[in-house]
Amino acid sequence: MTSQPPEAGPARAAAARGTDARPTPPPLRALAEPVRGRLALATGLQAVAALAGVVPFIAVSRIAERLTAGSPAGGEALWPLVVLACSSGLVALVCGTAAGALAHIADNNLQLILRRRLARHVGRLPLGRLTDRGTGEVKQAVQDDVSALHTLFAHTLLDVVAVLTVPVPALAYLFTADWRLALVSVVPLLLGMFLFSRAMAGAAGQMAEFGAALGRISAAAVEFASGIAVFKSFGRGSKAHERFVRATEGFADFFSRWVRSTLVTSTAAILVVAPAVVLLLLSVPGAVFITQGWMTGAELVPFLLLGPAVAAPMGVVGPRIQQIRAGQAAAVRITALLRTPTLPEPADPALPDGHHVLLRGVSFSYDARADVLSGVDLDLAPGTVTALVGPSGSGKSTLASLLPRFHDVTAGAVTLGGVDLRDIPAAELYRRVGFVLQDVRLLRASVADNIRLGRPDATDEEVERCARAARIHDRIMDLPDGYATELGTAFTLSGGEAQRLSIARALLADAPVLVLDEATAYADPHSEALIQDALSELAAGRTLLVIAHRLSTIRSADRIVVLEDGRVTEQGRHDDLLAAQGRYAALWEAQRTAGPDESDGVPHHRSAPVEAGRRADDIREGSAR
Known part of the structure; x- marks a missing residue:
């Protein structure tokens, strides 16, 4: 298939721009x-x-x-x-x-x-x-x-x-x-306008600083709340709130300076339009007019009733x-x-023929900055396991995110079944490409509805079967209402439990192509063993693209792809890459000398889910029945 940039073609260009030349209100x-x-x-x-x-x-x-x-x-x-x-x-x-x-x-x-x-x-x-x-x-x-x-x-x-x-x-x-006393009633209004304009001089810049100061307080508060446990664990609890205190003190200093600079004029602006001051201002000349016989007491009444209303706008x-x-x-x-x-929808939708994934000449950049990926070519054959490895910042997560179309490529093309991902309707794409990420997001809904997210019409039996395969069924049954328990209220799941629930969700969706960001990186030993078992069930018989952090878990992969600075520098099987004595061999040696697989408390006796990708069992068939 000929590679083409995302803006190729007038329809795609218009969709990508998403702008209108007409002036907007x-x-x-x-x-x-x-x-x-x-x-x-x-x-x-x-x-x-x-x-x-x-x-x-x-x-x-x-x-x-x-x-x-x-x-x-x-x-x-x-x-x-x-x-x-x-x-x-x-x-x-x-x-x-x-x-x-x-x-x-x-x-x-x-x-x-x-x-x-x-x-x-x-x-x-x-x-x-x-x-x-x-x-x-x-x-x-x-x-x-x-x-x-x-x-x-x-x-x-x-x-x-x-x-x-x-x-x-x-x-x-x-x-x-x-008319004479009416002119007097206008004086507070005009004086209030003058004083208020003086008080508001430079307010635009001050308001910008005000918003920035509040933003610093908010950021420091979040950091304080999320990081206090770390500080306390190292015996530095008193240090946890320092940035928050500095932010609040900085805001207090700024606000005090602002108030002091405008205190006199702003207070005067409020006072001159206050009803009591307006009444006093009208009463004194009114009394003079009455004593001089220029007006009667009754004629002063409307000024005392309506005079404060004339200056009222400046008060608010x-x-x-x-x-x-x-x-x-x-x-x-x-x-x-x-x-x-x-995300641009295709002008001429097409459906993929099969699940063969190809990346040809793929480059990607965020917001027109330097390319994060450059000239990537990959071939993900159906039923194979491809692992992405490389140092932090090499582009592994970015490359994996292109397959479920989290982003569109800036050059080249990603195809599924011979069709550019940009030409596949979004709903159809997500029926074919699934993903399991480290950061699991659960809805404020029942456990069953969270699992059904990919297939809302799934039966209770199908939901339970996938939960059992994901090793989360027993934990669900311990909840007060079982599968009907609403999450996000009085009940929450641990990180490992949420990860297994997301695996059950992916099992139920049954997408033939799966993107997997190693889900056990932050799990405790017990949770990791259960997650590895669940991933083994999930990976069976599917095309897998794995972001690997522990190289020991992808030794049996069909292909290991090494990324450095957004480019593919090596690819092949584990043994071949070790023999080549290149970047992969260096990464392997660095992890091996840092500590054996058992150093984290979990004996990795198998490379799950890679081993599961090497065997086809009946999980997919059981989910489909």
């Missing part, structure tokens, strides 16, 4: 598009509620004027104003409640839409993209960032509409009452700006994750 606006109409209606209702909320204050001031003027109409002249005040208050209550409910409904729908989009998108990302960067980014987007958008759309948006709407009719009415602008910025940052992170290129 800002992330926040783009994410809110599905509920934009409902949010617009909610903000309109909130504006009506804010306007209606001003009317009762105006009505009360008019009532005060008529009462002090001694109106000859008596109480009859007041009832229209009372009705207006009550009806306006009712309108404000109804519209405000409706706006809040509608905003929350729209936000709830948006959260559902975004989480579904994220789940679908993450499910189509290359598996290597997730294993390389971990799940923290996904968790932040799906949970934390979507929650930040909730605060913005369900609360902050309506609050901003209210504080920006109320001053307009309030100030307009005050100017009709007395700080927290609202922070919430808006948090929402914008969350939208950027969500959009970045949604724009991460997914």
